[in-house]
Amino acid sequence: MRDVYVIGAGMTPFGELWNKSIREIFVDAAMLAIEDAGVDHIDSLYVGSMSPGLFVGQEHLGPVVADFLGVTPVPATRVESACASGGVSFRQAFLEVASGVSEIVLAGGVEKMTDGADVTEALATAADQEYEVYHGVTFPGLYAMIARAHMHQFGTTRQQLAEVAVKNHRNGMKNPNAQFRSEITNEQVVKSTMVADPLRLLDCSPVSDGGAGVILASADVAKKMKSRAVKVIASTQASDTIALHDRTDLTTLGAVVRAAEKAYAMAGKKPSDVNLAEVHDCFTIAEIVISEDLGFFEKGKGGEAVEKGLTARECGKIPINSSGGLKSKGHPVGATGIAQIIELYEQLTGRGGERQVKKANIGLAQNMGGSGASCVIHILEAI
Ligand code: COA
Numbered sequence: 001m002r003d004v005y006v007i008g009a010g011m012t013p014f015g016e017l018w019n020k021s022i023r024e025i026f027v028d029a030a031m032l033a034i035e036d037a038g039v040d041h042i043d044s045l046y047v048g049s050m051s052p053g054l055f056v057g058q059e060h061l062g063p064v065v066a067d068f069l070g071v072t073p074v075p076a077t078r079v080e081s082a083c084a085s086g087g088v089s090f091r092q093a094f095l096e097v098a099s100g101v102s103e104i105v106l107a108g109g110v111e112k113m114t115d116g117a118d119v120t121e122a123l124a125t126a127a128d129q130e131y132e133v134y135h136g137v138t139f140p141g142l143y144a145m146i147a148r149a150h151m152h153q154f155g156t157t158r159q160q161l162a163e164v165a166v167k168n169h170r171n172g173m174k175n176p177n178a179q180f181r182s183e184i185t186n187e188q189v190v191k192s193t194m195v196a197d198p199l200r201l202l203d204c205s206p207v208s209d210g211g212a213g214v215i216l217a218s219a220d221v222a223k224k225m226k227s228r229a230v231k232v233i234a235s236t237q238a239s240d241t242i243a244l245h246d247r248t249d250l251t252t253l254g255a256v257v258r259a260a261e262k263a264y265a266m267a268g269k270k271p272s273d274v275n276l277a278e279v280h281d282c283f284t285i286a287e288i289v290i291s292e293d294l295g296f297f298e299k300g301k302g303g304e305a306v307e308k309g310l311t312a313r314e315c316g317k318i319p320i321n322s323s324g325g326l327k328s329k330g331h332p333v334g335a336t337g338i339a340q341i342i343e344l345y346e347q348l349t350g351r352g353g354e355r356q357v358k359k360a361n362i363g364l365a366q367n368m369g370g371s372g373a374s375c376v377i378h379i380l381e382a383i
Pocket of ligand 1 (some may be wrong): 083123139178195201202204205206207240282327331370371380
């Protein structure tokens with residue numbers, strides 16, 4: 001396999017983009033990425049999008065965005081892996097460049113969720129219909145079960161869950177593209193509206209519109225623009241049972257553990273080598289479980305770690321979600337995995353602005369679909 005580099009990135013603000021169509025959102029992000037990379041063409045493109053058919057009635061999104069971007073006849077493919085669609089889009093682009101098939105590939109992601117579709121029902125199509133959704137449970141309920149199990153088994157507290165949201169909003173305040181740029185307190189989180197006990201409104205990622213794009217390139221292309229290239233040193237993916245009841249342990253996400261083991265082996269790194277991570281905090285409990293499953297903390301200690309500030313951007317042992325995460329930055333599901341890569345790219349090239357992490361040489365992005373049934377992990381290194 002050839003070496004692969006990220007050489008440019010761009011994203012729209014996340015939030016309610018009522019005056020833009022899905023194709024405009026994607027192309028806005030793609031144009032920013034292309035301009036940032038300084039390339040005059042792309043060989044192909046991928047667009048991660050979970051459910052444009054349900055959200056805006058548009059399937060066959062690949063050629064829709066390629067046409068609007070003015071790049072037909074390049075190959076244009078939509079990638080679906082629920083909320084991991086963006087991460088898998090990046091992985092497909094990585095594999096295409098690594099295999100030698102293409103030199104310059106655009107990996108993007110987009111979702112337009114606020115146009116009137118029943119979002120909860122649409123998102124729930126990524127869970128097990130027969131065994132979960134038909135019985136009335138949707139994603140907040142599934143993650144609430146994970147939270148209850150973690151609280152029962154390890155003593156994780158309501159306050160510790162809230163600390164994830166407080167930290168991520170603090171980071172998101174410094175991100176001009178974030179949906180919620182407001183500080184929140186622990187008390188506000190624990191008193192916010194109940195959604196699925198123990199998870200409350202401020203434990204949940206929001207419903208969002210948004211697009212994100214990055215340009216991946218071979219070493220020959222990256223060499224020409226060395227100052228803005230970041231190397232992709234691992235790209236891995238794993239799957240797990242789609243229904244929670246089929247898992248032996250609700251407090252660990254098997255696909256995250258397996259994808260992480262493979263990623264560390266591929267990169268030749270250990271969890272302690274990672275300087276910052278963007279993880280899939282669709283609900284506060286998810287960040288806690290993932291921080292353990294990625295090997296940053298011992299199983300059961302993730303709640304304590306966030307409470308002690310070990311995941312804080314300023315002085316944490318391992319800054320997690322310096323972008324604000326899904327919680328504060330927003331979660332237009334298909335765009336999320338690409339936005340995570342963009343945060344790493346900006347941090348590793350020293351362009352993190354007000355939220356720059358001090359030592360940023362190696363970054364990890366973890367993106368997942370459903371209640372962890374798909375997981376994709378990338379590790380990037382500054383050069
Ligand atoms: N975080 C912070 N504030 C939020 C928020 C969130 N997640 N969701 C909504 N708000 C704010 C809104 O901006 C609004 O504020 P305003 O009154 O000042 O305008 C207020 O809270 C109420 O918003 P509303 O849109 O009426 O909330 P809702 O009850 O329709 O939706 C959730 C709230 C939590 C149910 C919804 O955001 C949700 O389903 N989130 C999870 C999405 C998800 O499952 N993603 C996939 C993960 S696998």
